[in-house]
Amino acid sequence: MFSCKSGIIWEFVFALLAFVASPLSLLAAPAAKQSASGFGGGDLVRLVRKETLQFKGEPFLAAPKGQEFSVFKHEPGKGVVFLAFVQKEGEVIAVTLPEDSLELVPPDGWAFLLKGSQAFREQRFDDSKRLLARASQDALYKDLAASVLARIDALANSAVQVLQVDGDQALKNAPEVFARRQAVAQKAFLDAVTNAREMSFALYSRGFSSVAFAVDEGTERLSARVLAGKQGDAPKLEIPPAKVPREELSTKARQAAFAVVRCRQAMAVRRMVEASSYIEEGLKSEPARPELKAMQSKVQEEIRDAEDRYNAAQSNRKRNLPQALLALERGLKTCADLPSLLKLREELSGALEEKTAPAVNPAFLSVAKTSTSAVALEQGRTLYVSRCNQCHDLEMLESRSPSAWKSEVSSMAWRAKIDDTQQALIVQYLTAAHVVAGEAPVRKAD
Numbered sequence: 516m517f518s519c520k521s522g523i524i525w526e527f528v529f530a531l532l533a534f535v536a537s538p539l540s541l542l543a544a545p546a547a548k549q550s551a552s553g554f555g556g557g558d559l560v561r562l563v564r565k566e567t568l569q570f571k572g573e574p575f576l577a578a579p580k581g582q583e584f585s586v587f588k589h590e591p592g593k594g595v596v597f598l599a600f601v602q603k604e605g606e607v608i609a610v611t612l613p614e615d616s617l618e619l620v621p622p623d624g625w626a627f628l629l630k631g632s633q634a635f636r637e638q639r640f641d642d643s644k645r646l647l648a649r650a651s652q653d654a655l656y657k658d659l660a661a662s663v664l665a666r667i668d669a670l671a672n673s674a675v676q677v678l679q680v681d682g683d684q685a686l687k688n689a690p691e692v693f694a695r696r697q698a699v700a701q702k703a704f705l706d707a708v709t710n711a712r713e714m715s716f717a718l719y720s721r722g723f724s725s726v727a728f729a730v731d732e733g734t735e736r737l738s739a740r741v742l743a744g745k746q747g748d749a750p751k752l753e754i755p756p757a758k759v760p761r762e763e764l765s766t767k768a769r770q771a772a773f774a775v776v777r778c779r780q781a782m783a784v785r786r787m788v789e790a791s792s793y794i795e796e797g798l799k800s801e802p803a804r805p806e807l808k809a810m811q812s813k814v815q816e817e818i819r820d821a822e823d824r825y826n827a828a829q830s831n832r833k834r835n836l837p838q839a840l841l842a843l844e845r846g847l848k849t850c851a852d853l854p855s856l857l858k859l860r861e862e863l864s865g866a867l868e869e870k871t872a873p874a875v876n877p878a879f880l881s882v883a884k885t886s887t888s889a890v891a892l893e894q895g896r897t898l899y900v901s902r903c904n905q906c907h908d909l910e911m912l913e914s915r916s917p918s919a920w921k922s923e924v925s926s927m928a929w930r931a932k933i934d935d936t937q938q939a940l941i942v943q944y945l946t947a948a949h950v951v952a953g954e955a956p957v958r959k960a961d
């Protein structure tokens with residue numbers, strides 16, 4: 516697949532007036548209401564084939580098979596899934612993909628742990644327990660999930676106890692029994708709060724900012740509900756204070772989630788250098804974030820690969836220019852924003868042009884030996900270099916046969932918005948240029 520032209524894409528993105536989703540709604544834990552055939556907001560999905568993202572019905576950018584996205588909204592039967600796409604300045608736009616091009620990425624232990632703790636934060640205790648129980652089936656997160664689950668269970672149960680004792684009318688006639696039961700229930704609740712606070716601190720220390728935040732905030736909310744539920748002159752409880760900087764953690768949790776989404780989409784357009792800067796930022800907010808760590812090793816591998824291509828291009832530059840150009844092209848497909856490759860493309864642009872879209876001049880005409888007129892060839896070239904590189908670089912002419920070029924042009928025609936006459940002109944030019952590029956003397960690059 517093509518790396519999209521970086522500049523174009525971001526300009527594109529900035530120019531688009533978004534039907535903007537609040538970043539927070541994007542990050543909120545998805546309500547567990549995914550229908551059998553649909554995806555829920557926040558779900559992680561991936562492409563089962565290569566596809567083109569659409570924005571307001573127009574092709575927006577290409578993405579390879581296997582690319583992952585976060586679902587923003589899906590109404591089954593409408594044919595498309597809306598995906599959250601974060602722009603550089605933090606705005607979120609929704610782009611679409613056909614619904615049959617996507618499959619759900621099965622959640623792993625981490626996803627369940629995160630969703631389970633977020634459900635607790637939102638005081639959805641049953642969801643929380645169910646999700647954490649799922650998380651504890653994953654060997655990697657078993658211990659963590661089980662201990663979060665135990666703390667949350669203790670909290671929820673003891674909170675119910677306190678409220679039940681406080682509200683028990685029968686006990687009002689037996690003040691001693693009431694006082695005793697109340698003391699027991701309250702102590703159990705306060706102990707549970709202390710334990711949950713400590714759990715949150717432990718998570719924080721281990722670098723799981725998002726889970727730490729959700730556990731502490733959930734504890735805070737539950738405590739407030741217990742206090743609010745106490746009737747009349749029931750003594751106020753002294754809730755143990757938080758052990759984590761919750762405000763700061765809230766920011767970090769949001770930043771980490773954003774880093775994950777942004778990194779995914781930078782990888783989708785092969786902007787690996789940009790992706791690695793999101794990873795770095797994200798890991799500052801949440802040092803143990805598993806998605807970021809997984810993407811980090813992938814991104815590093817791709818960058819190393821592109822650097823190898825760069826080195827190959829450099830070493831071939833003098834003795835085998837076509838080879839160098841090929842390495843350059845491959846390198847940019849692996850990593851579209853590697854500065855060394857971009858600089859080399861600039862330096863080799865003349866030679867590159869001879870291999871992708873040679874100018875129609877006397878030398879061209881004498882090599883091509885075509886019956887097409889020079890005027891038609893020139894028109895074809897102009898169309899080709901203006902309409903066919905809006906979304907991606909021009910490919911090497913020798914990358915495919917003239918007949919394969921013909922079918923590429925016809926399959927790209929709707930994207931380039933060209934009619935049959937224009938298609939024919941481009942094909943005539945490409946057919947002649949194919950001969951010229953094949954015969955082009957191996958010119959010295961500098």
Ligand code: HEC
Pocket residue numbers: 516517565566567574576577578899902903904905906907910923924927928930931932933941
């Ligand atoms: C509006 C954007 C857009 C325009 C304009 C456009 N393309 Fe593409 N092109 C894409 C996308 C997206 C892909 C990759 C996904 C696909 O193949 O569907 C692609 C892929 C290709 C490929 C590679 C196919 C492969 O399988 O490797 C070729 C060759 C190509 N385009 C040629 C052209 C030609 C020739 C034109 C002009 C007639 C053109 N493109 C115009 C978006 C565009």
